[in-house]
Amino acid sequence: MRGRFLQILHVNGNHWITVSNINCRSGVQVFDSISDENISDNTICQICSIVRTPRRSIKIELINVCKQSRIKDCGLYAMAYATTLYDCEMPHTKDYIQSELRNHLYNCLQRSTALPFPSVHRHLEPGQVVKKEIPVIVHCSCRLPETPTIRMIECTNCDVWFHEMCEVINPKAWDGESYAWLCSKCYRKRKEQL
Numbered sequence: 001m002r003g004r005f006l007q008i009l010h011v012n013g014n015h016w017i018t019v020s021n022i023n024c025r026s027g028v029q030v031f032d033s034i035s036d037e038n039i040s041d042n043t044i045c046q047i048c049s050i051v052r053t054p055r056r057s058i059k060i061e062l063i064n065v066c067k068q069s070r071i072k073d074c075g076l077y078a079m080a081y082a083t084t085l086y087d088c089e090m091p092h093t094k095d096y097i098q099s100e101l102r103n104h105l106y107n108c109l110q111r112s113t114a115l116p117f118p119s120v121h122r123h124l125e126p127g128q129v130v131k132k133e134i135p136v137i138v139h140c141s142c143r144l145p146e147t148p149t150i151r152m153i154e155c156t157n158c159d160v161w162f163h164e165m166c167e168v169i170n171p172k173a174w175d176g177e178s179y180a181w182l183c184s185k186c187y188r189k190r191k192e193q194l
Helices: 041-051 074-086 098-111 184-193
Strands: 006-011 015-020 028-031 057-063 094-096 119-121 130-137 152-154 161-163
Touching: 006 041, 006 074, 015 041, 015 074, 028 041, 028 074, 041 057, 041 130, 074 094, 074 098
Parallel strands: 028 057
Antiparallel strands: 006 015, 015 028, 057 130, 094 119, 152 161
């Protein structure tokens, strides 16, 4: 992905979060109405698949935002965070009025408009905005991180690691270290040189 983005993600089968690189110098910010301490490996993979950075890593920042108190309001908060970002403001500066969010969203949908969600100002010191930074090393042509359930192999020419489903890998490459495996990019370069 090139340029700025704003995305609401469905994660862990039952939760909604907002992710964006708007107002983020390097990386991606996560706005989560339940947790600002951890995100799942699956969520990290979703973020990496959106960003597809050419760099070797992505910095994910978990932002200290207003939290929900009712169990089923994460979608409302994800919409509120996204609307706030769209309006060129930062969600960490808002304390959303939870009792008014559902009616507000309903009225916006009825009118086919996106208005700012009801909130009051919330003040955080600069050091309190980012709750946690997660550096994520990405690999392969897919630009996703390593996952424990997928085998990876290193190209002997460019030293980049690749997932087994992203490249054509000779079965002999898995047998031992003596096999010199080349990724498709390095293989094409070598073939052109012959």
